[in-house]
Amino acid sequence: MIIILTLINTITNIRCLLRTLSFFLLLLPLAGRGQSFAGTYPFDGVTSGTGGTGTTDPTPVPTATGVTFGSFSAVGTPSNPVSINRFSFTNWPTGATNGSDTFSGTINLGEYYTVTLTPQAGFVLSLSSISFTLQRTTTGIRQYAVRSSADNYAANLPASISPTNANLSVVAGNTFQVIDASTSSIAYTGSTATLGGAGYTNVSDPITFRFYGFNAEASGGNFSIDDVKITGTATALNAPTISSFSPASGPVGSSVSITGTYFTASTTVAFNGVAASTIAVTNGTTLTATVPSGATTGPLTVGTSGGTATSAAAYTVTVPTITVSPTSLTGFGAAVGAPSAAQTYQVSGSALNGTSLSITPSSTSFEVSLDGSTYASSASIALGGSPTLAATTVYVRLASATATGSPSGTIANANGTVTTTVAVSGAVVAPVVAKRWTGAAGTTSWFDAANWEGSTLPATTDDVVLDHRYVAAKYTVSLSGGSSVAPSATTVNSLRIRPLAGDSILFVLPTTNTLSTNNGGAALTLARAAAGDTALFIATKGAFINQSGATSGDVFDPSGSNPTVFLLNGGSFYHRTLRGNTVLVENLAGAPGTETGNFFFRIPSSSTTISGSGRTYGNLILQRGGASTYVTSGTATLAINGNLTIESGVTFSVTINGNIALKGNLANAGNFRFERASSSTSTAGRRLVLQGSAPQVLSGTALGDPAAGGASYLGTDAQLEIANAAGVTLQTPVTLSSVLTLTSGALTTTASTVLTLAPTATVAAGSAGSSFVNGPVARPIPSVANAAGVYTAYTFPVGKGTSYRPIILNINTQNSNTTYRAEQFEGDPGQNVAGSDLTRVSKVRSYTITPLSGGVVTQPTNFNGTITLAAGTTDGVTDPTAPTLVVAKRADAS
Structure with missing residues (x-):
């Protein structure tokens, strides 16, 4: 009521009154009538000195409907008041001289009196003013001010002296000032702080006021307040309502607009019970809220001091999903100083936040690209507000600056709170130092230096390459003695046989070479051993024949046990010696392109x-x-x-x-x-x-x-x-x-x-139902002698086309050893049902189960059993359990 009177106290025209009142009701979500209050703090219970009442006023607080008054307390002051029946403490900031209005001190934000007002549930407050009586000793404070939590105590509240008091004034910055204070213990009335406007209207949260005293003439001087009166109006609120929200679904982090009534500045929003931390109230009928982390699908709840409202419909929290395929990329290989060949994966997503999807390798050894051309340490895909990302190709490679070793890590694909990774691993090896065969010596011997580039034998750090750079025709390299040099234990980094478009190239470890780990050292050792490196490489039309004549030990040893031996499709290795094969076979790589590489024993x-x-x-x-x-x-x-x-x-x-x-x-x-x-x-x-x-x-x-x-x-x-x-x-x-x-x-x-499935055989069918035996299945079954009603089941896993229809032969008794052969046939079996009680025969499929003895059709002796057939959606059977559906047997024409 007071708020309305304040708005219309200058209105003299009834039409204007109605217009103003209508405007007021449209803007404010208040439905109850305001009830004014004026709470006064008399401090009657305050005592002073040692054993006094302390820093909190013990006097009963004022009471009023819709508002809870807190007790006054002192902060940063001595522990007890210096006067009774008023709130009075010493030790305030100094800076004043008696008889002078020139001050050198400033306010101390850590020393003040404080009191809090709290709206009661279902109410908001509109605060009007604070008035109080000031009292000081001769050397007490000369200036004082009031501030509030509405602006986090940033500025003094509007100050005035009402009624007028010749001893008080208001100076710049809304600071109260005692004009001349030569007389002590005088109570000065009229100090008033005016409240209103933003921060003081429709207050739904607790609000705190602080009273600061400063510029005392001496630290022993006091600052006393008494009869503090706080006025305002408490107005009951209506409970909010929710009429709609949009959109109806979205992921965590998305914004939802809610329409309803009676929203206030302190409105809360919860998504299926999980409180939103980001809320923007536009007006009394519209607000937006951000879906919080942890929210799940369910109703929205809006809360104010007036109550709560729950939406009739549920908001669907969509779970952001980022999908990658494949989930790992392995086998990256590069030499130091050069990047590896790229590999790719596909990334897609749904229910994303519409900003961007970041792609970040966990290791600097890897770099990424979106076009396969420009690579960097990270990449980003702009979503342009869309929650969906269609399948997008991401290129990954080893960076050229990567040192030798076996780098590994992950590629993180992230949007908002969701991240999906692709595991990556590879190997970086030392660069190839090629040593090529020229055949210039005109022999096949490895140990003829003239057969090699530079007319020198391969060194231990060389990678031997046998190709057609110098020799276009088919040729053979033999690890046999040269014209003047006997075979010796040989180590090179790698051996690479690469006929490419030329004729075949053959490398031979001959019977005349008897070197081994037990006799002078292995005939040939390949030193490259790191994962991802290559020790032996044999391409199409390339061959390595090991027919060492050593009697013991190992003769050919690719170092280590990593997969460093590559027999490419069409390449061949022939093991024709008694010497062991494990030291070679343990290095065989199963990489793509080696599926039909030939290994001969x-x-x-x-x-x-x-x-x-x-x-x-x-x-x-x-x-x-x-x-x-x-x-x-x-x-x-x-x-x-x-x-x-x-x-x-x-x-x-x-x-x-x-x-x-x-x-x-x-x-x-x-x-x-x-x-x-x-x-x-x-x-x-x-x-x-x-x-x-x-x-x-x-x-x-x-x-x-x-x-x-x-x-x-x-x-x-x-x-x-x-x-x-x-x-x-x-x-x-x-x-x-x-x-x-x-x-x-x-x-x-x-x-x-x-x-043929032996009597002991069993069948485990796959879940797809499209795996079966396409043709006859035989089962030899010995004599069976079960008790009445007991059957031994034998499955025939037959099918045709895409239809798996297993036959189960259930035998109770059988005196002979009989082999049964079963098969499924598609289409009309062409049966004549005349003379039988059958009315129709399936045209979809039929089965044969033929008893055999010695390969001749022979009926089993004393057979008692049944046959179970399977029916699927394509069999035209409405009810497989119907008593009118039977399995009929046609005997041979003879």
């Missing part, structure tokens, strides 16, 4: 162990050098990225307790055995995995039943996994006694190249 021995566990070959070819049996064992995967070829007269016996991962064909003209080394060896984890990307073929000698005593088989515990979407074809029969895992792709069989 042709060892003149009846039985030889080759390095297989944990090794990676391209094409592995086993040739007969004697009555050859090649054996390999261990626990790690033998990876063959190309074909496994077992030539006639060769047996390959693998007893690895792990996987054989084959990506090419198995051409078995000899014998292949994959089994336990002994009966005490674990039966777990032995699996032949066919995981190529092009169609694979198994051909040659059949892989028979290990129990039948054959020479070529998968052992009783060896599993078979089909993991090639392009499919696998059997061109020879295969018998499996363990687990058949169908992960991806079809296994194609025929009547003459059938897959």
Whole structure:
């Protein structure tokens, strides 16, 4: 009521009154009627001296509806008042002289009286004035001022003397001043601080006032205040409302505009209970808030002193996502002083904050680019306000200034609070110091100096390059004695055989060279050994033949065990010596471009162990050098990225307790055995995995039943996994006694190249349902004698096209040993249902299950069992459980 009266006390025209009142109600979110208050502090409870009341006024505070008055306290003063029944302390800043109005002191912001007013819940305050009585001793303060927390105590409040007092005045800066103070203990009334306007209207938070005294005539002089009166109006608030908000969704950090009513300057906003820290109130009906960290999808809540409002609809907090593919880049390689070749990844994002996406390597060894041309230590993709980033290519390479070593790190792709990284690693090696073959001596000997550039033999720091720079035709380099120099243990940095567009180049370690680690040192040592470096490089039409005549020790040693040997597609290494192969094979690289590099074993021995566990070959070819049996064992995967070829007269016996991962064909003209080394060896984890990307073929000698005593088989515990979407074809029969895992792709069989699942075999189907046996599957089943109602189930994992429809033969009893052959057929089986109680037959597909004995169709003896067929969405079966849906058998025409 007082606020309204103040606004209209000069209005004399009723029409103007209505216009002014309407304008007032539109702007302010006040719905209740203001109730004026005037709270006075009499300080009646204050006592002085030692044992006095201390720095806080104990007198009961004023009370009024809508406002809570705090107690006065003194800050920076002595611990007790110096007078009773008023608030009076000494030790104020000096700077005045009795009888003079010239002052040298200044206000001390650390010494003051203070009091706080707090709006009660549901109320706001509009403050009008503060008036009080000043009293001082003869040497007390001569100047004083009042400030508030509304401006963080930056300026004195507007000061006046009302009613007029001849002893008081207001000087520049709204400072109260005692004009002449020769008389002590005189109470001067009229000191008034006027409040109003911004900071003092619609106050919804606590507000604090401070009273500063300064320019005392002596430090023992006091500054007393009494009868402090604070006036204003407390107005009850209506609770806010929310009518809408926009947008309806967004990520953390985005701005949301909220429309409603009765918003105040101190309005709070919460997103599903999580408070927003950034809020801008435009007016009583509109505000904006920033989605805080930790917010989740849910309603918005707006709060004021008048209450709270909750939105009817939920705000959806979208989760920012940055996706990268691939998630790692490996194999960067460079020589010191030059950058590496670039690799790329794709980055995309959704629910981003619309600013930019930064791309930053964690290591200075790597640099990035958005165009593959200009590289820098970081990059940025501008989003232009869009929350979405389409797939964008990022180029990464090793920087030219990177020192030798194996740098690694991550590439951070960041926007706002979300970061996704790409792991990167590579190697930086010493520059190649090429030493080329010229053949000028007209011999094949390595040790003829005239055959080399500069007519000097390769030094230990040289990288030997055999190419067609000087010799255009096919040629051979032999590590044999020269015309005047005998072979000696040789070390070079690397050997690189690069025929390129020329004819073939052959490097030979001949039988006449008998040097070894047990006899004068290895015939050839390659020193480059760091990860990512190259010790031996054999390109297409290049070949290395090791047929050393040493009787013991190692003869050819690429240093270390890192993958520094590269047999490129079409390049070949021939191991034709009795000497060990591990020191070479441990260095074979499986990098792209080496999948069909050829590694030949042709060892003149009846039985030889080759390095297989944990090794990676391209094409592995086993040739007969004697009555050859090649054996390999261990626990790690033998990876063959190309074909496994077992030539006639060769047996390959693998007893690895792990996987054989084959990506090419198995051409078995000899014998292949994959089994336990002994009966005490674990039966777990032995699996032949066919995981190529092009169609694979198994051909040659059949892989028979290990129990039948054959020479070529998968052992009783060896599993078979089909993991090639392009499919696998059997061109020879295969018998499996363990687990058949169908992960991806079809296994194609025929009547003459059938897959036989022994009674002990089980089937593990892949989740995609598109991996199956495309053709006949045979299962030899012995006699069965189960109790009534008990069945033994045998699965036939057949399918056609893209439809996997396994058949399950459930046998209760059977007196004969019978082999069942099953196959799935697509299309109309052409059945005549006349004379039966069948009304229709599926035209989608049918199955054959044929009992055989000795390869002849023979009905099993005393058979009792059932067949379970699978039905899918393409079978036209509405309800597979319907009693009218039956499995019908057609007997042979005979």
